[in-house]
Amino acid sequence: MPTTTIDRGAYFTSLPQPYYLSPSLYEEELELIWGRQWLLAGHVSQIPAPGDFFTFEIARESLILIRGDDGEVHALYNVCRHRGFRICDPTQGGHMKRILCPYHAWQYGRDGELLHAPKHADGDPFAYADYGLHEAAVEVWQGFIFVHLSDDPLPSIGAELAAADESMGVLQPERMKIVKTIEYPCAANWKLLMENELECYHCAPSHPELCNTLSLAEMHAHHNEWGPDRPYFYSWMPLKNGAKSLTMDGETVVRKPFGEYAEGREVPEGFASGFLVQPTCTFAMFYVDHGITAKLIPNAVGEATLVGDWFVHEDAVEGVDYDLDELVGLWDITHRQDIELANRQQLGIASRKYAPGPDSKRYEPGIESALNLYLEMVGDVSGLLDLPG
Numbered sequence: 001m002p003t004t005t006i007d008r009g010a011y012f013t014s015l016p017q018p019y020y021l022s023p024s025l026y027e028e029e030l031e032l033i034w035g036r037q038w039l040l041a042g043h044v045s046q047i048p049a050p051g052d053f054f055t056f057e058i059a060r061e062s063l064i065l066i067r068g069d070d071g072e073v074h075a076l077y078n079v080c081r082h083r084g085f086r087i088c089d090p091t092q093g094g095h096m097k098r099i100l101c102p103y104h105a106w107q108y109g110r111d112g113e114l115l116h117a118p119k120h121a122d123g124d125p126f127a128y129a130d131y132g133l134h135e136a137a138v139e140v141w142q143g144f145i146f147v148h149l150s151d152d153p154l155p156s157i158g159a160e161l162a163a164a165d166e167s168m169g170v171l172q173p174e175r176m177k178i179v180k181t182i183e184y185p186c187a188a189n190w191k192l193l194m195e196n197e198l199e200c201y202h203c204a205p206s207h208p209e210l211c212n213t214l215s216l217a218e219m220h221a222h223h224n225e226w227g228p229d230r231p232y233f234y235s236w237m238p239l240k241n242g243a244k245s246l247t248m249d250g251e252t253v254v255r256k257p258f259g260e261y262a263e264g265r266e267v268p269e270g271f272a273s274g275f276l277v278q279p280t281c282t283f284a285m286f287y288v289d290h291g292i293t294a295k296l297i298p299n300a301v302g303e304a305t306l307v308g309d310w311f312v313h314e315d316a317v318e319g320v321d322y323d324l325d326e327l328v329g330l331w332d333i334t335h336r337q338d339i340e341l342a343n344r345q346q347l348g349i350a351s352r353k354y355a356p357g358p359d360s361k362r363y364e365p366g367i368e369s370a371l372n373l374y375l376e377m378v379g380d381v382s383g384l385l386d387l388p389g
């Protein structure tokens, strides 16, 4: 049973103060929320060949995302089976023939199996087969790599996002590449960024650039269609009439369109696609020429990082097909505005006078949906709603 309810009939509220300030609740959330959802880790273009890898840090865990010799993507816990050493540095990424723990030089294959432990032949005194790296659940959907920390994973993310298959599939996302990544540190509880990203009531006053080409009326209508409190959505940001892409001026910023649109398929008026994961707040917005993903990484009760990635066609060439500053411009401004909003909201929420006010069921329904899901996932946390001393 959730500890709190947010429904007040004609409106709902966000959460009472301790939900945004309690360190013990934050610790529980890492397991109850972040340990129980499919999380977007990256994209296949980051690891095209066997041995290519990157690390993904989330909820006090570190995973090595590596393309195995079998051609599959593996998510291996970055924890040596000898004495627990963190094998790859979080800033590392690249290519490796074998996974070598630097401490005592145990060697693992690209699929995680233990291949060699110095001074110990296989079976002397332990069997190598018993000491491969632990694997997390991993699934690649439309080129996006999702991981799951639970040993008891939810149903397939591909099945969950099936409604987005058609419009994302036309873009051939597995033939995209990431050309820019920016990390935005935020001095706020992760849920404030999540709430911000799920409503566009703030878009007119706070995102003037975004509102040049975003259709606010359709955005509100779209939010109202989201319906029941589900974690995975086919979702997009609708364009104003006549706009071709969500950019500063509605024109495309990449000359080479994605997928079938590069091969002459007619682009539907106002084409937009994407997906959303809540309450962990990952969203992806794709247009005919470019796309973005944004994922939230919680760091501490009052700290999070928003990671923004920008995608173009794998053959698009910087300086020829697109200008990087122009590509990044709109969402870089928008992300910075959102971070500033969350930072200032955190300050207000810490006040002795803060109490959750009325939120609009019509203009902020995404928050209600995500918070109901959140409350259901964390359950009874009445014993954890302490405040920092």
Ligand code: FES
Residues within 6 Å of the ligand: 080, 081, 082, 083, 084, 085, 101, 102, 103, 104, 105, 106
């Ligand atoms: S901890 Fe990795 S080889 Fe010893």
Ligand SMILES: [Fe+2]
Residues within 6 Å of the ligand: 196, 197, 202, 203, 207, 338
């Ligand atoms: Fe925003």
